[in-house]
């Protein structure tokens with residue numbers, strides 16, 4: 472596995488690989504890898520000839536007061552995991568490399584970033600769209616693989632690639648979960664023992680909505696209420712939003728016709744966690 476820290480080197484490597492006819496798969500991450508990330512790597516290996524992963528904790532997508540400084544980092548462990556997953560190139564730029572002095576260009580995806588995390592984290596998706604645009608320009612992938620864990624992010628990147636005519640096939644992959652259903656996340660490492668136990672009810676909540684949906688309920692009010700009732704049992708969980716949205720636009724819906732996304736964000740102590748589930752007619 473080659474580790475590259477500089478943009479010019481990454482560009483040269485990618486150019487050479489493309490010239491040889493290789494299809495490049497790319498998995499951008501913020502590191503502190505878990506099975507969720509690894510599932511994206513597996514997909515990348517299946518669809519492309521060469522696998523590039525980036526690890527970059529992107530300051531532009533964190534607002535002041537969020538967890539940029541304390542975001543978990545363990546590059547040595549991540550490197551080993553990438554090696555055992557047959558990553559060909561690990562791209563590890565630092566913040567100065569990506570945002571040098573004088574940097575002043577940002578990418579804004581409009582409609583789909585307005586609701587959900589866009590409301591609670593102003594500027595977040597601008598930071599995401601900007602760094603992903605830069606990473607796509609540097610790595611020049613044929614395929615880019617993202618997790619449905621961050622469903623709104625996935626929809627945003629698909630929109631970005633389409634609107635800006637990027638020749639990248641953006642692929643979404645299902646959420647990988649812990650045994651109790653908690654969606655894997657680097658941020659789970661923030662949770663204390665009691666908080667971790669409480670976090671299991673996020674999945675139980677969205678699962679409860681799905682059960683009610685599968686029994687035939689279609690009203691957003693009732694489906695959301697079922698989820699809220701479950702998270703509200705735990706005094707450690709403070710819901711930030713529980714919403715039912717159109718899968719393409721991320722706008723709220725009153726009823727589920729064929730399919731919709733139930734998305735949830737909560738705070739447990741200082742930790743903010745998100746999850747979602749697709750409600751779709753069988």
Ligand code: AMP
Pocket residue numbers: 499500501502506507508510511616617618619620621644645646647648654655656657
């Ligand atoms: P992050 O390092 O948290 O920015 O995530 C990097 C990529 O991994 C994003 O595309 C995430 O959606 C994806 N990802 C994170 N957690 C999971 C998970 N539990 N299951 C599937 N994909 C995930």
